[in-house]
Amino acid sequence: MTATLDGAKTQGAEVREISLAQAVNRALRDAMTADEKVVVFGEDVGVLGGVFRVTDGLTRDFGENRCFDTPLAEAGIMGTAIGMAMYGFRPVVEMQFDAFSYPAFEQIASHLAKMRNRTRGRLPLPVVVRVPYGGGIGGVEHHSDSSEGYFVSTPGLHVVTPATVSDAYTLLRAAIESDDPVIFMEPKRLYWSKDQLTTSGPEIGKAAVRRQGTDATLIAYGPTVQTALEAAEAGAAEGYDLEVVDLRSLVPFDDETVTASVRKTGRAVVIHEAVGFGGTGAEIAARVSERCFHWLEAPVRRVTGFDIPYPPPKLERHHLPSVDRILDAVASLQWEDR
Amino acid sequence: MTVLATPDKTGSGFPLGFDAILDPSPLQYLDEHGALSGALRDDAPELDPKELLATWRAMVIGRRFDVQATTMVRQGRLAVYPSSFGQEACEIGAILALRPTDWFFPTYRDCVSMVTRGIDPVETLTLLRGDWHCGYDPQHWRTAPQCTPLATQAPHATGVALAAKLAGDATVALAFCGDGGTSEGDFHEALNFAAVYQAPAIFFVQNNQYAISVPLAKQTHAAALAHKAVGYGMAGVRVDGNDVIAVRRAVSEAAERARAGQGPTLIEAVTYRMQAHTNADDATRYRDESEVEYWKARDPLARLETYLKASGLLTEDVVAEANQAAEELAADMRTRLGEEPEVDHRDMFAHVYAEPTPQLLEQAAALQAEIDAESEAGR
Numbered sequence: 001m002t003a004t005l006d007g008a009k010t011q012g013a014e015v016r017e018i019s020l021a022q023a024v025n026r027a028l029r030d031a032m033t034a035d036e037k038v039v040v041f042g043e044d045v046g047v048l049g050g051v052f053r054v055t056d057g058l059t060r061d062f063g064e065n066r067c068f069d070t071p072l073a074e075a076g077i078m079g080t081a082i083g084m085a086m087y088g089f090r091p092v093v094e095m096q097f098d099a100f101s102y103p104a105f106e107q108i109a110s111h112l113a114k115m116r117n118r119t120r121g122r123l124p125l126p127v128v129v130r131v132p133y134g135g136g137i138g139g140v141e142h143h144s145d146s147s148e149g150y151f152v153s154t155p156g157l158h159v160v161t162p163a164t165v166s167d168a169y170t171l172l173r174a175a176i177e178s179d180d181p182v183i184f185m186e187p188k189r190l191y192w193s194k195d196q197l198t199t200s201g202p203e204i205g206k207a208a209v210r211r212q213g214t215d216a217t218l219i220a221y222g223p224t225v226q227t228a229l230e231a232a233e234a235g236a237a238e239g240y241d242l243e244v245v246d247l248r249s250l251v252p253f254d255d256e257t258v259t260a261s262v263r264k265t266g267r268a269v270v271i272h273e274a275v276g277f278g279g280t281g282a283e284i285a286a287r288v289s290e291r292c293f294h295w296l297e298a299p300v301r302r303v304t305g306f307d308i309p310y311p312p313p314k315l316e317r318h319h320l321p322s323v324d325r326i327l328d329a330v331a332s333l334q335w336e337d338r
Numbered sequence: 339m340t341v342l343a344t345p346d347k348t349g350s351g352f353p354l355g356f357d358a359i360l361d362p363s364p365l366q367y368l369d370e371h372g373a374l375s376g377a378l379r380d381d382a383p384e385l386d387p388k389e390l391l392a393t394w395r396a397m398v399i400g401r402r403f404d405v406q407a408t409t410m411v412r413q414g415r416l417a418v419y420p421s422s423f424g425q426e427a428c429e430i431g432a433i434l435a436l437r438p439t440d441w442f443f444p445t446y447r448d449c450v451s452m453v454t455r456g457i458d459p460v461e462t463l464t465l466l467r468g469d470w471h472c473g474y475d476p477q478h479w480r481t482a483p484q485c486t487p488l489a490t491q492a493p494h495a496t497g498v499a500l501a502a503k504l505a506g507d508a509t510v511a512l513a514f515c516g517d518g519g520t521s522e523g524d525f526h527e528a529l530n531f532a533a534v535y536q537a538p539a540i541f542f543v544q545n546n547q548y549a550i551s552v553p554l555a556k557q558t559h560a561a562a563l564a565h566k567a568v569g570y571g572m573a574g575v576r577v578d579g580n581d582v583i584a585v586r587r588a589v590s591e592a593a594e595r596a597r598a599g600q601g602p603t604l605i606e607a608v609t610y611r612m613q614a615h616t617n618a619d620d621a622t623r624y625r626d627e628s629e630v631e632y633w634k635a636r637d638p639l640a641r642l643e644t645y646l647k648a649s650g651l652l653t654e655d656v657v658a659e660a661n662q663a664a665e666e667l668a669a670d671m672r673t674r675l676g677e678e679p680e681v682d683h684r685d686m687f688a689h690v691y692a693e694p695t696p697q698l699l700e701q702a703a704a705l706q707a708e709i710d711a712e713s714e715a716g717r
Contacts, residue, residue: 039504065504071534076493076527083497086441086482087505107524110487111494118471118483121689155690179692205695252695 021191023165024054024130027172028092032062035090038176040067042077042094042130051096052132052191074100078107078129082115085125090176097188098133099142105150112181113156124179128172133161134223134273136189136320138313145310146274148222151183152250152283159250160204161185163225165194167208167248170201178204187223207254209261213243216267216330219258219284221247224271224321231326240330250280258284259291266297267333271321276304298333362562364608365588366578370636372644376584384583387651393434393582394646395660397426397639400450402664403459406671407449407466411617415675417468420447424580424612427638428544430454431585432607435593436512441498443482443491443513447544451514455481459667460674469679489519492528492541499537499602510596512540512589518549520563529604533570538596540589541604544579546611551624564606572602579607580638610636683709 018026032038040058042050046069049056058067070077074095081091095101101108108129115125135144151159158180162168168186175182182204202208210225211232220228225246232242245261247254262268268288270281285300303321311319367384369375378384404423411419422429429450436442444451452462457474464473465484472483485491495513502509519525520543532539543563547554560566567574573595577584585607592603610633614621646652687694687702694702 071527071530073527073530075524076496076531079490079493079524079528080497080500080531083494083499083511084501085497086476086494087498087501087509089501089504103523106487106490107493110490114471115483116691117689119476119689120470120472120685121692123476123483124692158691253697255696 015196017194017196018165019192019194020162020165020168020186021052021054023168023197024172024186025056025058026197027169027176028055028058029061031092031173031176032058032066035176036066037088038066038090038092039084040092040094041070041081043070043072043096045069045094050094052188054130054132054186054191055094074102074104075107078104078112081127081129082107082111082125085127086115086123090126090128092128092130092176094130094132096132097139097143098131098145098147101129101131101147104129108151108157108181108183109154113154115156116180117156125181126176126179127181128175128178128184129181130184130186132186132188132191134187134189135310135316136223138316140313141310144316146272146305148183148185148250148272149274149279151185152280156181157251158182158204159185160248161187161222161250162248163187163190163220163222163246165196166198166201167246169197169199171204171248173199174201174204185222189223190226193226202248205249205252205254207248207257208246209243209257210246211242211244213241214265215241215243216269216333217243217245217258217261217265218269218271218326218330219245219247219261219288220271221250223273227321227323228271228326231323231330234323235327235330238327240327242330247284253284253287255287255291258288262288262292263295266295267330268292268296269301269303269326269329269333271303271326273305273320275307276302277307279304301329301332303329362565362576364576364578364606365584366581367583367587368581368641368645370580370641372641372648374645378583384587387649390583390642390646391651391656393430393586394639394642394652395656395663396430396434396454397582397642398660399664399667400426400430400454401639402668403453403671404450406668407463408613408617410671410675411466416463416466418616418618419449419463419466420616421611421613422447422450424633424637425544425546425609426450427582427585427642428542428579428607428609431582432512432514432542432589435586435589436510437593439480439507439509440593441480441482441495441502441509441511443495443511444484445488445491445514445516445519446484446486447516448484448514452479452481452484455479457481459671463671463675467675467679469681470685489515489522489525489528491515492519492525493531495539495541496528496532496535496537496602499532499539499596500535503535503537503599508597510538510540510593512542512593514542514544516549517543517545517547517554517557517563518552519543520566521549521557526566529566529570529572529602532602533572536599536601538593538599539602540592540596541602542589543604543606544609545606546579546609548611548615548621548625550615550619551621553624562606564604567604570604572604573600574604574606576606576608579609580633580636580641582638582642609638 461473
């Protein structure tokens with residue numbers, strides 16, 4: 001079995017950088033080592049190690065009773081996980097690709113999210129649903145959706161999405177330890193991004209200010225955090241001092257960090273890949289408006305994907321929020337002194 | 339040890355054999371005239387007098403519960419009650435074949451099973467009365483909340499069964515569903531998973547001939563629902579669902595196979611829904627009275643009673659005791675369901691997450707302020 005992260009660290013092995021996908025793998029390993037009730041299953045997660053190799057080596061190292069392949073049926077995966085959690089296990093299941101989670105949606109909405117509530121807290125379901133999501137990897141249809149909106153508007157689910165290597169590790173460990181179901185949205189185009197790993201991190205529900213600034217707040221999560229940071233760098237050259245907030249957790253939502261940032265800057269742009277209409281950004285813009293109205297110098301703007309089914313790969317660059325589109329939104333924030 | 343083994347397709351996983359599965363005539367031990375039929379020996383455990391009397395007593399009480407609940411929905415004491423009158427052989431025979439440590443996954447129509455399991459009638463009816471979504475402790479009773487979507491609880495039974503197998507426990511999980519539920523995707527995914535993992539699960543279909551108004555012929559083109567077992571490589575049994583001896587035996591054998599590591603079983607119990615789907619339904623629009631009369635002559639309780647009387651087991655004392663227990667249960671239901679239920683508005687926010695989110699705390703506080711203001715204003 002691979003040494004746990006903490007063990008490796010004492011050997012001074014953690015100076016090297018690892019990818020976000022490897023950080024998720026490390027979190028799964030460490031959680032499985034810490035608690036024998038943690039089981040991992042889904043399509044191709046066993047011998048193959050997942051189509052993104054996120055579960056690489058888990059079956060080899062923990063045995064096929066702890067990490068196993070399932071028949072190709074997402075509702076079956078989800079429903080089986082619910083039953084196993086009812087019996088005291090802590091399943092971590094993979095939905096392979098965002099749009100593949102739709103067949104499981106009835107299980108998620110009708111049972112996973114509601115079992116605690118239906119039973120007055122007597123039947124908690126500590127299940128983690130890993131959903132690799134978002135575009136930018138040249139995938140064909142049904143492989144690039146941003147489906148967080150469906151989960152966010154389903155009470156009973158926690159919805160988290162890391163944007164850094166360390167957050168991928170710490171948030172997944174927290175998700176597995178949570179007694180509530182957690183939808184763990186993995187930005188698949190960041191799977192190969194690398195960084196050093198820190199194993200202590202925030203509890204679920206805390207946003208992070210990734211870049212300090214005074215002129216406007218860019219509110220992003222998951223795959224768009226990187227784009228927002230790039231936009232902030234480019235914006236600096238144009239004279240904008242932009243702050244970047246990485247939400248990390250969509251449910252619960254960190255009103256405190258977001259509100260403090262927007263009250264400081266007086267301007268806000270929300271950025272996500274999912275469609276804008278009825279999307280998570282609409283909720284965030286509404287919350288910011290309610291809490292920061294007297295501090296706002298301009299309406300809250302959104303930069304999102306278009307209200308279309310995810311386009312074919314040759315067109316996705318037009319659909320995804322870009323540095324230019326973010327800076328155009330920033331420029332539109334009614335600057336009287338510019 | 340690899341628990342998740344590939345099923346042995348030539349071994350004892352199919353004790354009935356495919357010929358038995360494909361025979362669409364239901365297994366029967368007690369015919370509609372209350373006479374023993376089939377191949378039961380006189381000393382078969384199913385014919386143990388004590389067990390037969392206990393089964394009959396549970397059926398008397400179960401039917402009284404059902405009739406009382408139906409009355410109470412007419413009185414407006416329950417929001418809705420889907421009756422299982424006439425399905426007592428399934429409701430009770432299946433439950434009595436389980437151990438208390440086995441898990442049970444009921445649907446909204448299975449209140450009689452839950453009462454037979456020992457759950458308090460008021461807690462059983464909490465969902466249908468409308469004070470909360472589930473009134474009992476599922477962990478204590480090893481009974482999942484009653485499921486209102488169709489067949490979505492079947493994969494949960496697979497999950498519990500798989501977990502029990504991995505944990506090395508002798509627990510079996512039994513899920514009920516109706517004939518309509520067998521058309522749902524979740525039903526098929528549950529059976530397939532259970533078969534692949536050889537999980538100790540029992541899928542018990544109460545084929546009561548109608549999914550609200552849609553008859554079985556429009557639900558499936560298969561000659562028998564039990565045939566669906568063949569495609570999944572699992573044991574399949576078709577039983578007379580109005581013969582409690584056959585039902586009890588089929589479930590006992592399925593549980594035995596499951597505990598022996600021989601995998602899941604699909605049981606189709608052929609029965610009939612004597613009442614309408616619920617009080618909101620008008621069954622005369624889609625079925626003939628003659629059909630109802632046909633099934634009335636096959637009533638599961640009367641059938642067992644005839645047999646027990648002919649065998650001399652049903653003495654006046656036994657009948658009097660059972661009737662009194664049934665009347666006491668009904669009186670208790672009238673009293674306690676007649677009271678206005680206590681509901682706590684704080685429960686709405688208390689059980690969404692282990693710790694309420696800041697957003698929920700805000701909403702709970704706002705509602706509390708509203709209620710306080712109303713009460714101060716004397717409303």
